[in-house]
Amino acid sequence: MLTYALRRILGMLPTLLLISVVCFVVIRLQPGSFIDQYLEDPRVTRETVESITRQLGLDQPAYVQYLTWIKGIVTEGDFGFSFVNGRPVSSLIWERLGWTVFLALLTLLVSWAIAIPLGIYTALNRYGPGATVLNFFGYVSLATPDFLVALLLIALVLNFGGTNVGGLFSPQFIDAPWSLAKFLDLLNHLWIPMIAIGLEGVAGLMRQMRASMLDVINQDYVRTARAKGLAGGRVLWRHAVRNAVNPLISLAGLSLPSLISGTIIASIVLNLPTIGPFLYDSLLNKDQYVAMTLLLFSALLLLVGNLLADLALAWADPRIRFE
Numbered sequence: 001m002l003t004y005a006l007r008r009i010l011g012m013l014p015t016l017l018l019i020s021v022v023c024f025v026v027i028r029l030q031p032g033s034f035i036d037q038y039l040e041d042p043r044v045t046r047e048t049v050e051s052i053t054r055q056l057g058l059d060q061p062a063y064v065q066y067l068t069w070i071k072g073i074v075t076e077g078d079f080g081f082s083f084v085n086g087r088p089v090s091s092l093i094w095e096r097l098g099w100t101v102f103l104a105l106l107t108l109l110v111s112w113a114i115a116i117p118l119g120i121y122t123a124l125n126r127y128g129p130g131a132t133v134l135n136f137f138g139y140v141s142l143a144t145p146d147f148l149v150a151l152l153l154i155a156l157v158l159n160f161g162g163t164n165v166g167g168l169f170s171p172q173f174i175d176a177p178w179s180l181a182k183f184l185d186l187l188n189h190l191w192i193p194m195i196a197i198g199l200e201g202v203a204g205l206m207r208q209m210r211a212s213m214l215d216v217i218n219q220d221y222v223r224t225a226r227a228k229g230l231a232g233g234r235v236l237w238r239h240a241v242r243n244a245v246n247p248l249i250s251l252a253g254l255s256l257p258s259l260i261s262g263t264i265i266a267s268i269v270l271n272l273p274t275i276g277p278f279l280y281d282s283l284l285n286k287d288q289y290v291a292m293t294l295l296l297f298s299a300l301l302l303l304v305g306n307l308l309a310d311l312a313l314a315w316a317d318p319r320i321r322f323e
Contacts, residue, residue: 080289119209141203166271212244
């Protein structure tokens with residue numbers, strides 16, 4: 001297992017290098033540049049524009065800009081300079097990356113904790129009224145965009161007299177040091193993004209778990225276990241659920257980056273301090289080093305998520321061995 005993990009980690013390095021080239025090319029193919037806003041401003045002279053272009057390094061050939069960017073990442077951990085904010089990209093990203101990973105992991109864990117029991121219940125009671133109602137709400141959840149759920153929750157809270165429905169903290173706690181009151185304020189705000197971002201994931205995982213359970217409970221080894229007189233609970237949890245959950249573990253590796261890049265609109269609506277809205281703003285403003293770094297981080301999260309999913313799959317299923 002350790003050899004496999006090390007081999008996968010080493011294999012991620014050339015993959016990330018190739019992805020960095022793709023990110024650079026994609027951003028460079030974007031029409032226009034950050035300098036265009038100065039060209040359209042009659043108060044800025046052409047000499048000033050040329051001076052700003054040299055300062056930002058945009059007068060260099062594309063391959064020189066790419067090599068300079070990669071060299072800074074490898075040797076100094078420098079991801080470039082944000083043209084819009086006038087600050088290093090690394091300092092801007094670290095401010096948002098912690099909340100982004102926290103929200104993504106928390107949403108993923110809560111989604112699993114809710115979806116797996118519901119998927120098992122709907123599979124074992126597929127013709128019952130409870131399963132029918134849950135499947136109906138699952139269809140509705142899959143068909144409802146996350147930003148629409150966010151807007152509905154905001155309207156609901158405002159109609160019941162609430163005021164602070166955006167962000168993760170009330171205004172008086174944003175820059176305040178951590179305390180019990182700030183933690184409780186976080187919990188008071190956290191349920192809205194959890195429902196808005198995680199509702200679609202719960203519905204999808206529930207349907208996947210239901211389909212896997214329906215497939216597994218009719219397998220020969222489950223019938224054999226029942227025929228040998230094993231208790232129903234032991235057959236269910238030790239044999240059926242353990243095998244039915246394997247496809248969900250594989251999907252978990254894809255869920256982490258999708259929770260970050262696939263919820264940009266919901267994050268904008270809810271004013272969340274995550275990197276999704278930051279990526280959107282950087283693309284609009286042609287802040288190329290911020291956009292390239294965020295795309296690279298998204299790819300890194302995808303690779304790490306797949307690695308963790310493979311390791312979890314090997315742990316959950318003894319039949320899988322990598323050596």
